[in-house]
Amino acid sequence: MATGRTHRPATRSRGIPEATVARLPLYLRALTALSERSVPTVSSEELAAAAGVNSAKLRKDFSYLGSYGTRGVGYDVEYLVYQISRELGLTQDWPVVIVGIGNLGAALANYGGFASRGFRVAALIDADPAMAGKPVAGIPVQHTDELEKIIQDNGVSIGVIATPAGAAQQVCDRLVAAGVTSILNFAPTVLSVPDGVDVRKVDLSIELQILAFHEQRKAGEEAGAAAAHPAAATRPDAADQGPDGDVPAVMPA
């Protein structure tokens, strides 16, 4: 166990590991699907398969939240959905603003999963005066000049930056100054923010480069097993999606 002291489950579990937090949405999605199919209970094994992780990890993750399962049976789907939602703070409504309504911003505005789970697009903001008033995904775009007012009037604490890289830091500074404390950044730039503000970044080109690295490695390995022809031994049921490090790598000191 992490902290020496045995913590009380039910209410406030201090210290849920970050890696666990990052997986809760995954479990939640799988559970929601089960819930829609009116499945009453799941075992860690089944749920883990659905979420693409292994079952020991899932059980460990859940143990940080409390003891919500029943030995010999499994987890109650509805109950878990509720507990995880609460833990993630999704039982309340989070107004979100999207800044930068280009291709990507529009895609985000149209993204359905947005609204579905506690998030509400409070406003779309763009620097181009020609965009002002034009509706995107049914929401009229507002000009950057309104940014501070929008944030304050709507009590927005989460902002999404989908501007070009050059504008991102400036937009970020204004968001933060206006009271935003969590930022999801799609611009390919490192943002600097004061303490207490969370930034998460999503970066297409970084993801591709990581894939290229592994791809290159595979190509260099034309010696191993039945490589060479991927089309051949397609066995589409590998199931276990979750763990992250492929390429364990030898690492000789």
Add this chain to the structure above:
Amino acid sequence: MATGRTHRPATRSRGIPEATVARLPLYLRALTALSERSVPTVSSEELAAAAGVNSAKLRKDFSYLGSYGTRGVGYDVEYLVYQISRELGLTQDWPVVIVGIGNLGAALANYGGFASRGFRVAALIDADPAMAGKPVAGIPVQHTDELEKIIQDNGVSIGVIATPAGAAQQVCDRLVAAGVTSILNFAPTVLSVPDGVDVRKVDLSIELQILAFHEQRKAGEEAGAAAAHPAAATRPDAADQGPDGDVPAVMPA
């Protein structure tokens, strides 16, 4: 990794930790910016600040690549750009297909950073016959029927899935069967793939949920220091971006 078996091919000493690989693109971007400003050398301290990490980590990361710095001086920018590019496999050209040309697919197709660094959009594919032939970002959309042919003709090994969740697994299976071995998945679904295929996922709603978790926690902590008014102590140089940060999400099969 999925099956207990640690697949450890005969590949040489190349044991670059996954966490390091995930940061190399960051360093590369910072270095490219320096290169464009004709800066000849950087210290680990400066480069680390530009990339949003701390300098010890950066030095450790570089040490896995080799000894490319000069003590007392720093790193040669051009040389490092080359070494990292090579390590990431960006000295070759990677043809990529994007499947699902909705809002998001179009945004991706238009994304400049795509082409800039070794990646080339070889084709855009969509299931809607009405889309066929329509140019997006200057590239005509092709129908899903052509998928296998496109992959094979262009030697594509990296595929981007930007379809609705319901179609993602099927598209994935076809991509893999046709020879794709790396997939970047934007659909909110767990994909199952055979061993040897890498999947990385980008999921807006997961990112937002993680932010909501931290946001909720902040709200519950209204006791701490300078609470309530973030606008106050703005100190825009906190530098280190990834506190809990990246949480990549490599999902090998």
Add this chain to the structure above:
DNA sequence: TTGTGTGAACTTGTTCACAGCA
């Protein structure tokens, strides 16, 4: 019997702090 919950072992990643080279 079944499947959760969890100490304990293990693996991976980060930070420290300093030896040693330019």
Add this chain to the structure above:
DNA sequence: TGCTGTGAACAAGTTCACACAA
């Protein structure tokens, strides 16, 4: 002198394996 390169300490995350509740 200044900054890299790296062993060693530390921290976080994952997996194992089994006691134990239902």
